[in-house]
Amino acid sequence: MGVATLNRHSLLHTCTLVVLVFLSVGSSRVHADDTTSTVAQTNWYRAIMQLVARHLPPTTTSHHVELLTPAETLQPLLSCPNIHARFSREPQRLAGRTMVTLSCGDSLRDNPRFVQIDVSVIGNYLVVTRDLAAKHTLARNDITIEQGDLGRLPRYALLATPQAMQQVIGQQLRRALSQHSILQENLLTKPQVVNFGDELVIEARGKGFQITRTAEAMDTGAIGDIIRVRLNNKQLIRVKIVAPGRAEPAQ
Template sequence: MQNKAPIRSWLLLTFTLILWGTPAVAVSVSDTQKVPGHAAIAKLIADHLPATTTNHRFDIITPLAVLSSLETCTSIDAHFTRQPQRLAGRTMVELRCTDLAQPTSHYVQINVIATGEYLVASRDLAANHTLQRTDISIQQGDLSQLPRHALLATPNAIAQALGQQLRRSLTQHSVLQANLLSRPNVVNFGDELLIEASGSGFQITRTGEAMDTGAIGDIIRVRLNNKQLLRVEITAAGRARPAQ
């Protein structure tokens, strides 16, 4: 008689591998009124969406049976277990029934699908290129697919990018990222600087030689005429003030 033990073992192993290889499936909620905490989660998401979001929805990943004990709750509080840097993609939410004196936490995984606007290169740009407004375009897409340091299409982000230099070259439609930008140097080693100090009723100016290279806002060393070294903050090309 054929030994069936090896066959049973093989089938068990195959079934286990199939389970491991099956991806998690998002449960899209069609009847939101029947899902405890749905309204609280929706409000939490609406309050934290990226500024340039044009459209969004969310799915509850966690089985809805986990929320069954909240069905009789009239007031549910929702907050993120960890504040997301940019609310798009999967994240965890903690739900609590505030009707109870000692509410129990229910942890729910959600997937936020958010479409929004972000900044991209309008053409191929070389490394060390100083960005101008014509170099920047606005594109719309899935915010969860953006790199971590992507710049969203806000007025502040555009103002931040203008006048900055690229650390590396970019091809057309590449996403602009804050970590790829640097302020251009306006002072080089050996430059003569006008150092201005002012206060209540006085103003003093001196000249010195830059001992470092830097951009506006950088702190560098300057050698004065008497050979003394002074730390200054660059305020413009050829100008600085004593560092605080």
């Protein structure tokens, strides 16, 4: 047998092996897809997905749930028509790994099953548009919205909700922030508009009457704070700051 014939046989053998490997890989992928499809049809899987959907952060734009616990361990739940799902520990902001408790019906004590999942969440959050100094009072043009993995955000990061946008405007920074820094609730403070010894105008209003008096502030405070003031007759009362230099009797 010549060299050319041997080469042809070697080439044919190699091609056969490549085809077998390709078919094997393709078969594994089809099997994996079939398994995923089967899991998605189970009541316990749908219960987990519904639980996650109810607890997604309000600015979520997309999310993905990965099941970390082997599906085989949940076989006893296949015959249960009503699966109850709850988080083993309520997440502060649903993103990352967490544990779900599954039970048949509403009885949480009867053979609960524990499932670990990994929730990837993409959403919108607040950042600053430029370098800002400590004690800077935030304005609307200091804030913008960015999108990213919410699981990577600091614990007190502010999501881009309308309420958060209103909350941060007019507040002061506790420390300096660089451009694109994430806004965090613990980095903000309300600006002090009343200092000790300031003169305040106290307005008390009711049905058909209005009383105005002046008083001396005995504390410092921001708008919305309750502080003590001393009236001209030396009486101490508690008032709520409503604006710089103005207050109303505290309820």
